[in-house]
Each structure stands twice: as C-alpha cells, then as structure tokens.
Amino acid sequence: MAATTLDELLELEHQGWRSLCDGTGSDFYGSIMTEDGVMVLAHGQVFDRPTVIASLQDAPPWSGYEISGERVVGLGEDSAALVYRARADRGGPGTEFTALMSSAYVRRGGAWRLAVYQQTPVPTPGA
Template sequence: MDIDELLDLEHQGWKSLCDGTGGDFYGSIMTADGVMVLAHGQVFDRTAVVASLNDAPPWRTYEITDERLVRIGDRDAALVYRGRAYRDDEEPAFVALMSSVYTRAGDGWKLALYQQTPVPQPG
C-alpha cells in the first residue's frame, strides 16, 4: 500500500469534480455501502453522491497539501489531507481537512468513506 496510489485516486476525483464527470467517477469508485460526510452537515450514500454531483457546478481548480497515509489493515487505509478548492474568482476558497478511507477490492481500491471538516478562514 503506497500513498502515491491513493493520492492519485484523490487527484482523479478532484479532476472529475473540475471537468463535470464527478458523478460517474464517484459512482464507479465508491463501495456499494460507501458514504460521504460533507461539510454542510449531510451524509450521502453512493446514490445521493452521484445525483448531487450530476447537478453540482464544477470546481475551477483545487490543491491537496499536508497529505498522510494512515494504515488501517492489510487491505484498508485512510488518506488524510488539507484540500482547497475554488469555483470562481468571486467566491472564497473552500478549505477543509479531508479523509478518504479506501479498501482494496480485487486489484484496485474502492472508496468506503469520505469526510470533510471545514477549516474556518480568517475574517
């Protein structure tokens, strides 16, 4: 298990959120019972994630920093990082601490849990 593998999946996910294909990407990578715990206080299952991303405006750009791998077992790991994303020039950046828990499925990885904790921005 290598941090670069999971970091590559996170970048693929963020790129899909930027190019408008997030619903397809997360629909295929999430486990059947996977969930996302989002900054606005909602918990979405895979079906709700796909539906919400199909209607969401794309992100313009994003950054991933301070990433670290937390090994959970032989077939499971969490990637924890600070994410910063921008929709347009007028909106402030969305900044959150993010955790993605992956499980090995066959020869690839599946996303079982994604969680966001917003980081308050100075005033």
C-alpha cells in the same frame, strides 16, 4: 504503509478532484465508491453512494484545487486512509473552500475503492 500506497491513494484523490473540475464527478465517484460507501460532507449531511452520484450530476464544477499535507494511515491489510488539506474554488467571489479531508479506502478485486470520505471545513482567517 508503503510509499506506493500513499502515491496510489493520492492519485485517486487527484482523479476525483479533476472529475469535480471537469464535470465528470458522478461517473468517477459512481465507479470508485463501494456499494455501501458514504460521504460525510461539510454542510452536515451524510450522502450514500446513490445520493453522491445524483448530487454530482448537476453540481457546478470547481475551477481549481490544491492538495497539501497528505499522509496515509494504515487501517488493516487491505485498507488505508488518506488525510490531507484541500483548497478549492469555483472561480467566483466567495467560492473558496478549504477543508481537512479524509478518505478511507478498501482494496477489493485488486483495486482501491472509496468506503468513507469526510470533510472538516477550515475557517477563513478573520471570519
């Protein structure tokens, strides 16, 4: 996969995280997810697109996030996965969340759309 694919998908992930920080996550993910897209979340549930949209409407915002170790894996001519480590917090005690993330995108109508998103929590050292 070309470096531009990495840059494009990484920018989409940043847009997603910024939307989770400013309270517009339901709008962002409602527009970028495929109709049959799913999120496999750290708490052990799988949310379809309508459930993702509904769950983000009242979700408390994140106060900040960091992405590191990003890399892209080609899945086909019009599909790729972005894999990275994310650390985010909601600004209070015990609100830090660190996980390995993977986002599988497909290109539809000339734009990248999120088909599958998955989180694997990274345990806090000493926990």
